[in-house]
Amino acid sequence: MAAYLEMMRIRFLAMLAYRVNYYSGVVIYVVYIGSYYFIWQAVYAGRAALGGLTAAQMTTYLAVAWMSRAFWFNNLDREISNEIRDGTVAVQFIRPYNYLVAKLAGALGEGLFRLAFFAAPGLAAAALVFPVRFPSDARLWVVFAAATLLAFAVNSLFNVIAGLVAFFTLNNTGILHTKRVLVDLFSGLFLPLGFYPAWAQDAPRWLPFQAISYLPSLVFTGALRGPELWRALAVQAFWIAVLAVAAAWLWRRAGRRLVVQGG
């Protein structure tokens, strides 16, 4: 356990060396949010609510969805399939820890770095420019923090699975691209799921992607109330359990087939 915490800390420290690169990223994200903001202003055109969100909630949704992406997003899929492919994984096998847990811990360290140096200042910057409404209820902040952490777990486990599958099917780019498109489309990052036509809403609701962005961002806007909040967390927890079992199963099979390359 101490080992995994230390891996997290080290990754955070390693990222500090690159923090300057991130300042320009904040500006880019604010510009993103701005362009979506103006599009949505036109779409709402004076209407009170669309897809279950008011225009003000929509602005908040956009800002928080993009900024929390900085926390849950990572490249574990590519890292894992590359490390297996080029044999770097050999070095990980001589360490007394579980490779996947170590990777997850590192990714969390990176996520926390981006939360501190990117998402938090970014959200503050966005709030200066656009009418973002922060929750006034302290409980909502706590639920949102929990939901964001769970979102990280869902997305990272997804990446682990995609990385392993990509390696074993020898189809790196295809699998990783498909995963990327699915996450972008169904996580609610670009379009809250409530805006999909009724017939298209059902599918995403049965898929794990909503647990990555849609649910935590909804929590933040205050659009979910009482038991709905707990249901959102439960949906996320459910998917984490399912994905964790799948990842562990794949990894066990991988161990038997793994051929460490090179050297």
Add this chain to the structure above:
Amino acid sequence: MAIIEARQLTKEFRKFKSRPGLAGAFRDLFTRRYETVRAVDAIDLTVEPGEVVGYIGPNGAGKSTTIKMLTGILVPTAGHLLVNGCVPHRERERFVRTIGVVFGQRSQLWWDIAVRESFRLLQRIYGVPDAEYRRRLDELAGVLELGDLLDVPVRKLSLGQRMRCELAAALLHGPSLLFLDEPTIGLDVVVKLRIRDFLREINARHGTTILLTTHDLADIEALCPRVVILDRGRILYDGALDAIRRDGQGLEEVVRAIYQGEAVGGGAGAGPGGRRVPELGGGRAAEGGSAVEPEGGRQYGAGGAG
């Protein structure tokens, strides 16, 4: 009890064989043809605690593959294997605490952080108590002269500097068994000498067992009373280094002749230690457990000073 005990240890790789041309590629889609390569072919190997064994052979002989099995990275295709009392790949997490590994071709330090931070991370990973960690780090940093390197990020180190750090990293948790796969590759003479001195010293001081592969026979002469020669996955010779020496010939020539298929021990002066012998000849038994002869040490030490 032996620290490494391998019986009929075998590793086969299945290689995908592609057919030539477009039509071939199309047929490959439906029926894949595989070719089996026996990288390690039923070898028997026993190493006693405290030994320093040179594991040599031409490119592609199967040295790295053997080391990967011995360290639990690869699962053997067949055979029995017991290292430090464990079946490496089966009890991996417990087993790897007892060994140290250095791959000359691959870094195991964290690229972006200072060497010292990498070491501290290893301390936590292996759960080394603070006092013990400080004592070991002092010792390793002293002998390997790491002083100024500790605060430099790994990506800024030269190959030789990095390799010294890699060695320290492999030993921070005090393993009783050290595997080195081409630890001196690409290093200049001075660094090579320092690393040889260092390995001799930890072997003498802590009785650390060492199995090392190299293409530099001077490494072998300086360090290994016993050599195992491998070619195409089979052991050609296992015994005392002295037993294959011949009057008037350098080790280089002798080993080249063996790689080229000449029978081992055919030359004048070859003792009874030779041939491929699972039972192991007198050469090894006589040498067993002892460190390297001091003459070798002085010879190379003097070279380093000059």
